[in-house]
Amino acid sequence: MHKRDYLVKQIEEFGKVIAILLGLKRDGKFPELTSLIDDSAIKYTSTEIDFVESLMNDELILILTQEKKLNDEQLKMLADLLFEKAGYYSITTSHELQADNCYKKSYLIYSFLKENATLNYSLDLHYKLEILEKMNL
Secondary structure, three states, X not given: OHHHHHHHHHHHHHHHHHHHHHHHHHOOOHHHHHHHHHHHHHHHHOOOHHHHHHOOHXXXXXXXXXXXXXXXXXXXXXXXXXXXXXXXXXXXXXOHHHXXXXXXXXXXXXXXXXXXXXXXXXXXXXXXXXXXXXXXX
């Protein structure tokens, strides 16, 4: 019961982080945005976002699930953070490759979750997958 309560608290807290990220992006506060993304990845997944960005796409899921032992909720959080980092890269100059890389990785994680996860249906995940599929990554 305590583990479930802790997990619910983490998910609620992470939702607030996403709201703050959106506000920082809207306000053009990019140093704070990237810092919060980096800190949140470590806090919620014990994984550095730069490490995830450096992984080969074909080994991404295996490393995250087998070596890092991330659960479905942590994978969703990581995919959300990658999606937001891709958004940051896409609006800053000369970061097109990094944006594509983060979008592709978030797509791979979302797709994995859609097919394999025990998470409840997420409209957010559905819409992000739809957006990413239209990008032809």
